[in-house]
Amino acid sequence: MLLEKATVLSNKQIRPDYWQLGLHAPQIAAQAQPGQFMMVTAADSYDPFLKRPMGINIIDPKSGFIRIIYLVLGRGTKLLTKLRENMEIDLLGPLGNSWKVEESCRRALIMGGGSGVATLLPLARELFYRRVKVDVILGARSKDYLSCADEFADYGSVIYATIDGSAGYKGLATDIYPDDIRYDMVYACGPMKMMEKVVHLSRKHQIRCQVSLEENMGCGYGVCMGCICSVREPDGHVVYKRICKDGPVFNGEEVFW
Amino acid sequence: MLLEKATVLSNKQIRPDYWQLGLHAPQIAAQAQPGQFMMVTAADSYDPFLKRPMGINIIDPKSGFIRIIYLVLGRGTKLLTKLRENMEIDLLGPLGNSWKVEESCRRALIMGGGSGVATLLPLARELFYRRVKVDVILGARSKDYLSCADEFADYGSVIYATIDGSAGYKGLATDIYPDDIRYDMVYACGPMKMMEKVVHLSRKHQIRCQVSLEENMGCGYGVCMGCICSVREPDGHVVYKRICKDGPVFNGEEVFW
């Protein structure tokens, strides 16, 4: 974890509401692991006051390149769209734990929805390089909202689910969860409802799964106890864990929905 | 008074700490009179919360061009420096009264100091077009801080006073107030101390004078009663007047220092 002044290489709209921010941040790029995130602000002011958590979508330690894909939602992300080439931005990162990839893993399923897709791309790449066979299911509102689909295709087979049916299956990503394949691991990031469903389906098929959670954050680095989720300990006790420090990736089974 | 979305034509540093902002604001340019000001913000946020009062340095009703010269001081003006060509900015203006130029005026003295110089330039121009002979005394910390000097020279004779002696007279602008000339009017804008001195000197020489005052403003258009100064009424009573609405220009004699 460190605070780095990154230089903006590019910042452009790629989908309705989705933007892509390319940064030169060599120190963070050197350390970041798939699934980790950063705290980001574009404001030189006390409003917005808090930094925004953003997953890392591309990590290139060699060139120091880092990419974020962000959904424009409220004030903080709106300000991000004002960044132009060569401007500077403070990043705190890399933060949190990362997707766990086990040596024994041969085949994995990645399920992404909404802005959660972004943090799964470096995982797909990692799995690919580790010779894990990867299936990817991406869910979105419509074709226009599918992001990174082409890039995922470099690392595995990709299928889509869109609510309006404009691309792939018409419906939810979880509707096309492959019942017949014995994955070694399922990785999911997306809306809470989707992840809960994925955990449920995986449990049914006795496949382990990992999910990346979101919660409003004060600090992003573990000091404020703001970003907790309920986790069931092996002894059955439910405890609160910090998403920013103990997560954002949790074993699906331990999350108490 | 109206709220206009102006387009930034240029924004550049012209002196240490001084910037010049060129705007396309046809509606305000069509109405503004020398001495009037605008309320300006560069922030798309609640911090800074208030707009900043800024005098108008060039008014060109034909082309819709307006220019501001601003001293970078605190958070608001620092944000102004981030404006780039083609960006938009909200202006509220034109605000306040204006310099009064009497028909009978034949010869006038303009005394400007610091950031107060900016609002005197359109006055000099107006006087020039009305065939008033204009003498201008500009005071600054040093040569580097003298702004608009060349432009004033188009409208009258200009002399300088700098504290470090790097241009013109070494000392204060008020030190070289011409004792021997019977001006019809003295116009002053600059630090409070300077304007007080000008009023004092003018009274001594029985010359009328006008000063443009500054005070922290809440609204800038007369609703909050935040920006008052003490004015002595003809009957001797001291009342509070709003600088933003009843001013910023006051007769030097009526201001109660």
Place this chain on the structure above:
Amino acid sequence: MVDLRLQFAGIQLKNPLLTASGTCGYGRELAQLFDLSILGGICVKGTTLEPRLGNPPPRIMETAGGLLNSVGLQNPGVEKVIEEEMPFLRQFDTAVVVNIAGHQEDDYRLLAERLDSVPGIAALEVNISCPNVKNGGMAFGTQPATAARITTLVRQATSLPVIVKLSPNVTDIGEIAKAVEAAGADCVSLINTLMGMTIDIEKRRPFLANITGGLSGPALKPVALRMVWQTYRAVSIPIIGMGGICNAMDAIEFMLAGASAFQIGAAAFHNPLAAPDILADLTQWLDTHGVAKISDIIGEAQC
């Protein structure tokens, strides 16, 4: 299209937006920017029996997300307001609320009596919460007993609806609200400004000549909203909410928390067109969300 009309505490409003006292003068300047008749109402500057100069400058200092003011009730006095400002305000189809303030308790009675028969006044707003005057002001509004006493005085002196404006500088706003309700207030409005200060570190003295000032603006919105929520649970008279409202979403929060109407104050410094902008966005939001009558959302936030 949503029906924005409201009727409560004997006050009729064409919509829930009023401009807050001290932030809209007597309407003359705003009238240059938009038609005042679009407003639900306008609460004029705090009016006293005699003309008041108010506090010396500086009176305004910006803070993070807001500002401090120490104007201290500068106003021309009730007679001039009746003679010069009321005729102007009567031109508009909007509810005129006169905000009254006193140095001593009896001032409130005298003001209420004097204004009772003046045409064109929709209600009196009793300011017992101004943090910027030495005598009276906030001191009246932080003790339930005094707050109640002044409410009774005004209630007995006028047949106009009486809105009591509460101070946030208290331990328990519900307690004060209950006291003024029991004393006959038709409505409470809250919050006035929170007392704050700022220091000029170069000069080593408080920046405002009055030392302290009142904080307003979005910075204090969470505190104001909490107080509206608490007051809604403490009393059954209607509430006019305010404190940092700068956009339609803010306004909806206040109404969901229990406000029957809302005022906007400092917002008009940030954006002089805040009132028309908020009205437009509010209407659109309510329409999009299928709200038929604005009154349907009052106090509708559940927990």
Place this chain on the structure above:
Amino acid sequence: MVDLRLQFAGIQLKNPLLTASGTCGYGRELAQLFDLSILGGICVKGTTLEPRLGNPPPRIMETAGGLLNSVGLQNPGVEKVIEEEMPFLRQFDTAVVVNIAGHQEDDYRLLAERLDSVPGIAALEVNISCPNVKNGGMAFGTQPATAARITTLVRQATSLPVIVKLSPNVTDIGEIAKAVEAAGADCVSLINTLMGMTIDIEKRRPFLANITGGLSGPALKPVALRMVWQTYRAVSIPIIGMGGICNAMDAIEFMLAGASAFQIGAAAFHNPLAAPDILADLTQWLDTHGVAKISDIIGEAQC
């Protein structure tokens, strides 16, 4: 170069900057960003007798110029703090202040007794002002009598310096400060958070699961500074000031208003390096202004 050392209320500090309780955990995470030994002190997360889960999520919401939190004293309990966190903190050359909080009055006595002999504690900070717990917390800090009673309990149970942390959610903070001074407090720290709330207008319910939360950050700085100013005039024990301090200038304002030292809280969310940055800028400002000893500026603002 300015001498930043301070000594007051039996506490020795290498400089006036402490990190505020609940915003720096137990130091482990900040230690990854800078050497904790640069700090004047560190106030650990509010510690209770038994482990506490705190409130359900969501616990954090941003507001203009600040944030609301409703963490509700999540902590592992005093025994774990002594066993697991104190050894870590003792490695650093900085004053460790343990912030204690109870459900009932006697909890404070038990906590103070338990911590009395634990090595490496510079002082206890008695939190009678947490707005986010149902029993105890702020309820203790808004009544002079209860505040005084808890102060006495702690004072009698420990030989450590006792700092009482005051709530801003009161009508008269000077009154509470006087009560705890009379009850034996060595020092007061203020302010804790202001109670606020925010509503999710789409879901029509309070955004925070706990309904209300505590406001911190620059938004409330003017209120905090005013309270420090008032408290400085009310008591003669030293004051540790806090509330929205985000830069060296803010910190100087608090010291000029009467604070002997200051804490930074939410600033560390906006800028994780706030502590080292403020210390560097503070030193530079004091040097440029020819201040020989930091203690020379305490309470120096005149009006």
